[in-house]
Amino acid sequence: MKSAILTSSMMLAAAGGWIAATMFAQPATSKEPRFPQLTMDQLSAAQKPLGEEIMKISSVGIGGPYNPLMRSPVLGQRLFDLFHYLRWETSVPTKLNEFAIIIIGRQWRSQVEWFAHAPLAAKAGLSADIIAEVKEGKKPSKMAEDEAVVYDFVTELTTTQKVSDETYARAKKVFNDQQIVDLTAVAGNYVMVAMMLAMAEETVPPGKESPFKVGEK
Template identity: 80%
Template sequence: MKSPSLWMSSIGLSSLAVAAASGWFAATMFAGPATSKEPRFPQLTMDQLDARQKPLGEQVMKVSSVGLAGPYNPMMRSPVLGQKLFDLFAYLRWDTSVPVKLNEFAIIIIGRQWRSQVEWFAHAPLAQKAGLSPQIIADLKANKRPANMAEDEATVYDFVTELTTTHKVSDATYARAKKIFNDQQIVDLTAVAGNYVMVAMLLAMAEESTPPGKEAPFKPGEP
């Protein structure tokens, strides 16, 4: 079992956290949260949780570096779903068959596509810690196909990008993946990408952003 850190420190006992490649949606669709209105989901604290929410909240607090913030805040509003997601992401983060470096790379590919401040803030450091080159991370953040990727990294980038932007995987891309990954790994890679699409959607809907005092990775007007 891989040990939790940062966001999946923030995402889960087993975690949470979950799309789409460069520039496939206009940046304006992912504008930051409005500042002139009440938050869509006021931040919950442990003492505000009811009997249905508290068991999940206690699990989250054991592993989360951001407490009940990020995706956990809206998840608490649907505690049965939240618990099932928490358990699913335990596998997708800590027990997946995909090597951690490539798993985190897939996550930040999704985070970049969605310009998800929280996903990038949480997972770019985890990807680097797992061994992904800082230059690859920088290229991805700049909305470019990273240069100098190893074969497995390039395969993950092309597989995830093609699936999320064209809604299919070509025979050529699938054949490349089969040279590197077994069937379980291909299924797990697909699932982690789709999972972080869902997380990005949840964060966008709830207008969740980076923790207070932390700089947002993506600035207004950037692609």
């Protein structure tokens, strides 16, 4: 039953999620990729079970952060399960969850995270103005109370390594304990994903425009 739910939920991402969006992304430079793109027939016995789970939700292969993570298949499997919770079972409303993800994507200037999640944030109801201002590196000028809490909570935690009593008190007014924990986890998770993508020099799919231009702050 759990496997069926996982497969069904993850299939929803195939059309627009970050997994499908990052398939076969390669470095923007002409040098050799740090992690050549794996195919199913190249996978070892230890890698194949994870590869088969990924293939259930994508018809184009294994890419994005999964390409480097496949080199550590036990870790990759654990993160695959974590990604599932933080995307489809989290207690944080989807719009706010995606907002937190694009905040991290912008902090890291992660081409893949922004390319994949900005459209998902818009689809979930986050305003185009908020998305545009975050992309420009600005604090959005007009946010609902829960959106402002997410922005300040995530930004404060990731840039100052703490959450002030004032910010925490604001969060407690709009979120319960589980939501605060889940919000913290999704922010931290996508820092890790951004790190993995940056280390592996993964970028947007061929033929797609990178969200962040060279030289932009």
